[in-house]
Amino acid sequence: MDSKVVGILGGGQLGRMLVEAANRLNIKTVILEEGTSAPAKQINAVSEHINGSFTDPVKIRELAKKCDVLTVEIEHVDTDALKAVQKDTGVEIHPSPDTLAIIKDKYSQKQHLARGHIAVAESVSVDATECALLSVGDKFGYPYMLKSRTLAYDGRGNFVVKSKSDVKEALEALRDVPLYAERWAPFAKELAVMVVRSINGQVFAYSTVETVQKDNICHIVYAPARVSDSTRAKAQILAKDAVSTFTGAGIFGVEMFLLPDGQLLVNEIAPRPHNSGHYTIDACVTSQFEAHIRAITGLPMPNNFASLSTPNTHAIMLNVLGADKPNGELEICTRALSTPNASVYLYGKTTRPGRKMGHINIVSESMSDCERKLAYIRGEASDVAGATSTDTKSEQPLVGVIMGSDSDLPVMAAACDILKDFNVPFEVTIVSAHRTPQRMANYAIEAPKRGIRCIIAGAGGAAHLPGMVAAMTPLPVIGVPVKAHILDGVDSLYSIVQMPRGVPVATVAINNSTNAALLAVRILGAYDPKYLTAMEKYQSDMEDGVLVKAEKLEAEGYEEYLKNKNKK
């Protein structure tokens, strides 16, 4: 695609996946890494690879001579050497050595972000003495985090100082490294956003994802994060703002803490592809690796970069770590291969317990489906690949059934029966427009964020509930007029159906909550073929039912038929 040759410092799995993306675009890559069989070298048959350390200035210079652009798959490189090489050879380096220098020292990274008005946990530099550590405890309280400023990754170089008595152990654990301390962030979840910065400084954010760590190593990633839309949007903005404080092109992984009060803090930034972005290979049309290659070579970016393949794509990424017994990790890979919509990526490494050997991506239209498949792959469920579950209780509800009073329940129960028959995940509750107006407002506003696709509301008499809910939600609302003691339900019908222009309520017949539920199934079926097919079958069964009766009537004659029917 481009005549630029890209040199990569480091030849592990991130380099390997960068090479794969570059191969697809006919972009030549050259790897600097020890040995000849590094993961990135295996899929890259050029003769120019360099055998050496990515921290060796001489080797970096050798690489620069063969390339137009240098980039990194790891930030722990000799940035002074990079700067000198850039000055001497004119090679482009992305991200810039300045950016790498700031980021690879975690304390200077935090200081830099704080200066850029990016929300981070408060941190201080600290000497490696008991006295200094105790004075941090006085300042921040306990617990606090003691961290190595350099060479820290996958949780290595972190120590939680829980009380004064931990101080000695902390100094022992983090010997011989420069230290800093951070105020404890009692996070509810860890989020991450991949951000790519183009050569002309534009930033594009991928979806906000949720990362789950195990033994300080990224274990599972949920994409998108299982948090509210507004939190996801705020995290993307924070991530873009954070990346905008740096110079140079390329992809950045921005890890964040979500605090219980909804506040977001940047935890740390990786100036390279990141484990939390591996889901993009399957869930996005342009992966984080291709995004990086395009960014650093100046190739065009799609104008809507973050686009998942569809708005309904959900994904889970599971790291494949080396098992205790040799190749034991292939068990989960084998189960993944037999699971629909799961993909296996292995990195060509020799197995070692706890080593990142590969990852598995699962994509689906619903997160609950991803979660079921994950349980099967991890061996926690014996279910045949968890492909389809009829257990509607555990799933995120798609339809909300609400009524103004429990006196409406006998009428509304028929709707619930129908939804059960169609295996539609639903919820049912009481929400009164007149007695619980605030609850009603919350319900209406929160519903789309919780994944509800459609609301069925039953009400009698003045029957304000359906219209008021419709006024406060963008979702389709189906109104069931419930017949009260007088006026035969016509009062409820008029209240529900005669809405003013601007706020529609899909009204069904008086007391006919059966039809409300069938309408809800049709609304789901407009986009989900599963429900469309089920509705077609329901209609054809209805037809068959009438035909059976017609046959009986024709055979028995109308007098006999009526007699038999009255007997029942």
Add this chain to the structure above:
Amino acid sequence: MDSKVVGILGGGQLGRMLVEAANRLNIKTVILEEGTSAPAKQINAVSEHINGSFTDPVKIRELAKKCDVLTVEIEHVDTDALKAVQKDTGVEIHPSPDTLAIIKDKYSQKQHLARGHIAVAESVSVDATECALLSVGDKFGYPYMLKSRTLAYDGRGNFVVKSKSDVKEALEALRDVPLYAERWAPFAKELAVMVVRSINGQVFAYSTVETVQKDNICHIVYAPARVSDSTRAKAQILAKDAVSTFTGAGIFGVEMFLLPDGQLLVNEIAPRPHNSGHYTIDACVTSQFEAHIRAITGLPMPNNFASLSTPNTHAIMLNVLGADKPNGELEICTRALSTPNASVYLYGKTTRPGRKMGHINIVSESMSDCERKLAYIRGEASDVAGATSTDTKSEQPLVGVIMGSDSDLPVMAAACDILKDFNVPFEVTIVSAHRTPQRMANYAIEAPKRGIRCIIAGAGGAAHLPGMVAAMTPLPVIGVPVKAHILDGVDSLYSIVQMPRGVPVATVAINNSTNAALLAVRILGAYDPKYLTAMEKYQSDMEDGVLVKAEKLEAEGYEEYLKNKNKK
């Protein structure tokens, strides 16, 4: 993943994409191809590759010694040599040499399929004489197809004999090759299905796609094919049946003709990955290449193999052919890179006019969106990547607005205005329950197949249209009671809303087609965030509108306000 080493006869782009899939699974591949820089060798840094022809028995034997399984990226191999090697070395070969032998001779392929009761065009073997060709003309009529039995691909080796006077030219064009003739198939479309056969004989079909040829070379692939669901299903069954007649594991490309009467004929079968399956890289979780690798190494298959990433995924594949000026083909690649949801794949070949240099995949939730993006990429539209178009006319309609009579149009026009405002692609027409009952039935039944998500039906008086349409479609139907001359529209309201249990109509207020359209937008918004967001904005604008009036009323006082309002 597996300790089996796979040898591939041929190192072109199909081999390259097989290697990429194998790399992801840690499966070692070795290539037999002339030269050291063949596309498949470039991304495969092993020392065992063989420099030689995939038709050379000695080289095949050399390859077999290094591998556990042999496979092909091209069927024109020496199948006798393969059989001998298999016998001598015990190497597994997929697909089986017998299958390759049958398929590589197109006439024997046709005979084999016909014996297996697979629908194919009638064909006869023919000598290379004028007399023989004329007698075929007597038998089949003109035009008919004269084809080379062997070494034919990308349309090379085909000649259309249009009349008796073509016979001489035909013999000249197809000199020195064994010939056969086929009855002319006046096809309406060309379809194709990728089928993978597992090592234990199970067959799985991908979606039915539509291929468009240009100068006898596959040019564009539409996935799924733009034909009815039933035709797509029939094509998958025919393709699976056809592949089931062969032995050995692997992926097969089955090309078919769709005749104007709906009949399907198998045109030819490729016993390997196929150009018409390149869309699977982006549109499916498991690509045709990974499917082949898994099949021939005996790795598990997902139990729902054909699954596109979502049921709403549509894709277009465009081949990138070498341009007349050097690297001229990179122009379309550059435009593709700036198009959201498009991916570029280049094969690492030196450019030559007409050569397959790479391909571009476009995926989207709608085929019309894919088509718009294709037009931009091909330079036929200057539109910024065709990302979002406000031209709702060209798009596949999502909402159908129908009414019983043109006298309902003044009321129903408000619905159309709203749909326009929301940029919802829609269609509007007259369908009368009482005067055009058959048209109504067709409309209701065809609507979901045409991609309609929701129907708005307006009717007055007896007002049967909404309920009857609802009875014949599984889609949600919104009913608008139109006020007739008497009874104030209450007759229409009752007719529409009081549907029996089993068939719901979402009824809105009398004459309020505005709300019907807003309800349709909410139904689309239940699954498409674009419309959900637009509805939220609409609601917030309504709120602002009222607040402005409230402010004015408070400022002017109610008497002045009323006076000003009455003036207008």
